Amino acid sequence: MMDLKTFYGLSMNPFAKGALPTKDAFQSNDLKALLNRLRYLVNVRGVGVFTASPGMGKSYGIRCFQKELNENLYKVVYLCLTTISVAEFYKQICDSLGLDVRGGKTVMFKTIQEQIYYLYKEKRQPLVLILDEAQYLSPGILRDLKMLMNFEYDSLNCFTLILSAEPYFNKTLEKPVNEALRQRIVVHYNFGGLNPDELNSYVIHKIKFAGGSESIIGADALTALNGYCGGNARTVDNVMSTALTLGAQLEHQTIDAEIIMAAINEITLD
DSSP, X not given: OOOHHHHHTOSSOTTSTTOSOGGGOOOOHHHHHHHHHHHHHHHHOEEEEEEOOXXXXXXXXXXXXXXXXXXXXXXXXXXXXXSXXXXXXXXXXXXXXXXXXXXXXXXXXXXXXHHHHHHHHXXXXXXXXXXXXXXXXXXXXXXXXXXXXXXXXXXXXXXXXXXXXOTTHHHHHTSGGGHHHHTTXXXXXXXXXXXXXXXXXXXXXXXXXXXXXXXXXXXXHHHHHHHXXXXXXXXXXXXXXXXXXXXXXXXXXXXXXHHHHHHHHHHOOO
């Protein structure tokens, strides 16, 4: 069986998960919009909400942003296990901040707030708290997030809170019980996905990064890819990985629409 890297002259499969370093990420409209808003947010502090359907690249974009932050200027905490209780949530933050707290929720809350204020006021290294998959946060955690941000009678923003979630999280924030948290939102961005021109450029960017020629992919293949993927980067990666494997097996020098449709059929669950 012909290896796709050998057959297409690639140094690696550029569509494999994590293949491209964040510094070489394709600069889509969504990624540029996300990064610009996050850079603004950490300067003013407050809450930022970023929503996208699975596979659109929001977590990857946040990772790109995290990589560019100077760790001497910011204390970054990233949490993804969000289907937890309020007490477990506090415990995760304490662990991430290096706090050994003996006590319940009240003690942990007070200790976390004091550490956040210390990082901001004394150490000059404000906290950037990133909560991924925020759509799973319980009402209790959402309520306490607002309370956690209350410094000096609510007159001071000491840290940045980034909430990354699926689109239905917006409906959660619209509920009256979350009004106080919603009022603290400084930036709010919903991903639009790769438009057709971007999708074409995204595919070619990845192929070239791996040392391949753009002639590997035909125009008809890109049209078929656009028709199926709907601007979803993860879907593009899955289809292209399978298409390259099939193309190498069939010894097709150029991936055409037929190969793309065969790849789609292979990864589609009936």
